[in-house]
Amino acid sequence: MTNSAPSLLVDIHQLRTDLTTAGANLAGARPELRPAVVKIVKHALEQAHARAEEGLIGDGDGTRCAELLSDAEDEIIRSLFDFANNTLYPARGHEERIAVVAVGGYGRGTLAPGSDIDLLFVLPTRQTERVQNIVEFILYCLWDTRQKVGHATRSIEECIRLARSDNTILTAILEARYICGDETLFAALVNDFRREIVSKGARDFIADKLGERDLRHLKVGESRYLVEPDVKDGKGGLRDLNTLFWIAKYIYATNSTDELAEKGAFSQQELATFKKCERFLWAVRCHLHFLSRRGNDRLSFDRQSDIAERLGYKAHGGLKHVERFMKHYFLVAKDVGDLTRILCASLEAQQVKEAPGLGRVLGRLISKTSGTLRDAPDFRVEGGRVLPSSPDIFMTNPINMIRLFAVAGRHGAEIHPDALKLVRKSLGLLRGILDDPEANAIFLELLTASADPDVVLRMMNEAGVLGRFIPEFGRIVAMMQFNMYHHYTVDEHLIRAVGHLSAIERGRLSEDHPLSTAIFPTITSRRLLYVAVFLHDIAKGRKEDHSIAGERIALDLCPRLGLSPSETETVAWLIRHHLLMSETAQMRDLNDFKTILDFCSVVQSVERLKLLIILTVADIRAVGPGVWNGWKGQLLRTLYTEAEPVLTGGHTAVSRRERVASAQAAFFARMPGWSDELKANYAARHYDAYWLGSSTDKQVKHAELISGAAPKSVVTSFETDAFTAITELSIYTPDHPRLLALITGACAAAGANIAGAQIFTTTDGMALDTILIQREFTEEEDERRRAERIAELVRKALRGELWLKEAVARAYKPQQRIRAFTVEPRVIIDNQSSNRFTVIEINGLDRIGLLYDLTEALYKLNLNIASAHVTTFGEKAVDVFYVTDLTGAKIESSTRHKQIENALGSILKPAHVVPIKV
Secondary structure (H helix, E strand, O other): OOOOOOOOOOOHHHHHHHHHHHHHHOOOOHHHHHHHHHHHHHHHHHHHHHHHHHHHHHHOOHHHHHHHHHHHHHHHHHHHHHHHHHHHOOOOOOOOOOEEEEOHHHHOOOOOOOOOEEEEEEEOOOOOHHHHHHHHHHHHHHHHOOOOEEEEEEEHHHHHHHHHHOHHHHHHHHOOEEEEEOHHHHHHHHHHHHHHOHHHOHHHHHHHHHHHHHHHHHHHOOOOOEOOOEOOOOOOOHHHHHHHHHHHHHHHOOOOOHHHHHOOOOOHHHHHHHHHHHHHHHHHHHHHHHHHOOOOOEOOHHHHHHHHHHOOOOOEOOEOHHHHHHHHHHHHHHHHHHHHHHHHHHHHHOOHHHOOOHHHHHOOOOOOOOEEEOOEEEEEEEOOEEEEOOOOHHHHOOHHHHHHHHHHHHHOOEEOHHHHHHHHHOHHHHHHHOOOHHHHHHHHHHHHHOOOHHHHHHHHHHHOHHHHHOHHHHOOOOOOOOOOOOOEOHHHHHHHHHHHHHHHHOOOOOOOOHHHHHHHHHOOOHHHHHHHHHHOOOOOOOOOOHHHHHHHHHHHHHHHHOOOHHHHHHHHHHHHOOOHHHHHHHHOOOOOHHHHHHHHHHHOOHHHHHHHHHHHHHHHHOOOOOOOOHHHHHHHHHHHHHHHHHHHOOHHHOOHHHHHHHHHHHHHOOOOOOOHHHHHHHHHHEOHHHHHHOOHHHHHHHHHHHHOOOOOOOEEEEEEEOOOOEEEEEEEEEOOOOHHHHHHHHHHHOOOOEEEEEEEEEOOOEEEEEEEEEOOOOOHHHHHHHHHHHHHHHHHHHOOOOOHHHHHHHHOOOOOOHHHOOOOOEEEEEOOOOOOOEEEEEEEEOOOOHHHHHHHHHHHOOOEEEEEEEEEEOOEEEEEEEEEOOOOOOOOOHHHHHHHHHHHHHHOOHHHOOOOOO
């Protein structure tokens, strides 16, 4: 936009009239003048923002909104400059020269409501007192309106000297735009900058900019498919478009996006894509700022629904309106990635690829050689990247589109941007080869035999090939699930899961997953496991349960891929039951033999058990950073080792009594100084469940805790473990029905998230409980201090020294992100899953103190808690309790069931928690 165009957001005439009036009325009262000016400017700014927001809601054009906001800021700065220059500090004789210049993002002529205002005051030589007064007046007025203003006052010579040594300053001046003042000064700056800087260092600049981009991606999240993306700095965000324009402006001397096509950087269609992406991303960013009332660029869950509504998205086809909006967002982010590759290819055509360090960021080169590939004569290598040997290769044989990626995977090579451009033009040809046996065999080999199958699958996905060749996969491309548990889109999750599966098979994750690594070589069909992992969530986003719909898709698709009937049946079974093992391990009592029997009745074979645990590990790891931890691995290994002998028929060979005796023998072997009488008394002190349900190491630590306890006292110990990301707090104290409620209440008062609880009672009326708390600190010393603080609160609560209701309410801090979600409350009372206990499963929106409220309610309902299993899936809490009545019997009465459902259901209502004021 030209600077001479009148602003559509600011009434310029009124603004200048108001400033003139204020200057005349307060001419002799200088201290009162600036507040008056600030009030006038603030009103104009608020008016501009209100009109911009109204316009954005009306037309959805984010680029126009950002340009209008920039124009409005220009007018405000011009008005302040003219007022200072002509009224406050008029020239006396020789007029000092100064140019006010927009730089940075503001220099591009676009602003979001909360963007930084970056200004450069350009002088011919040194700064005079009058010029300093003008600059300070402008800056203080802008600061007083609560805008974030960055500034520098420099001569042209200083600008050029600093640009040579500081890439940030170089980039800022590259985007410099004249606002007001002496225009000849600005022109001189631009000419000197072009002559002294741009003409001498293009290649280094490009390498530096692309390197900065990669570092930025690592900082904010390397995937463009993170479900809470950074609209500005994230991969596929506005900054990536800015980087493209910086490079284009540097190389092609462009001043507008339209010139990118005129000078050959993009085709007209690619330019249209650039503008479309820019309009959309600016709309999202501006809406985000308007809603937040500040410069916030993280598209967090609590803002996504509001922005989806503002942009007019509606629920459709099993997807919520917010999920459709976010799918559009990720498709735009993908387009931004495509544009990056296209521009890089254009630069390579001009030999820019020879820039120092540029090979690192333009492509991962596997060799410097070029030529036809011996094992794939239809393809050649150029600069270490794969290209078709001729431009009609896909037209004559569309299978070559699949073969291209297989070749890249086999050689560990990138695909040349020109090849990807040709692929995108040929996507329609894939319809004719969906059922071709050769094409499907190549794809299956690519999936199962590549060294890094996730890398190849991601290239296929970003090129649009994967969704066309597997149409069912195409339905979940860029699809996000609106919850806090999954960190990536569905397609990215599946691709990452395949990558983790490959890493397990190749032993790269043996330290984290020793069992899965050990059993992988023993499975009968590795290829069916790869297919199952690749397809396990392929039916997400449908109204039907995705496990059931996914099973049906697998039955149709697997024969097409070349799997045998038995392999197809197993893949379909794995997809139908891919959540079984994780849910059983995390949400059921593994010490209750009925749990193991029920699990085994579904699994039915050791082979399926092996396949299921490996799939489960890959699935959980691919959910996102921090979701997998060693505690989950321990639960899965326990379930596996308990289930395996049942499935092999070996479990009945060793009686429960013999297993208890074996556990006791292992424990006493660690206690060589104990007498036979002491051993007999200690063995009789614990029930069988304790000996079978805890490791020998834990039993030794418990013995140390118990031996140091005075009669009827409260003693605690804790262990921190960075590997499991769990801090274990053990409590030995007299047992009573409210014990778990007091412990969980104390943990809630400390702001601790409980991941699980292991509850044992002794024959002499004591309780030995272990509470598993999610680790908060990386440093061991910090976590140990936190654990001691929690332990102290637990001891106070059990001694009656802590008023829990007040302490929990004081600690309650509602999470802003969680407010964006709703979880349908459910209370399920189950008398079939255990022979001895009633199992109560509770689903609801997670919060600090929820477990305390639930255990307190169970106490008031006169229920004894035998074990508790605490699981969170993002915003959703699933708490499972094994309970009896006070006589030790199951809860059979339907009247009692209704009473329990009502009491626990009321706790799950959002209005239940009302923080007290203290």
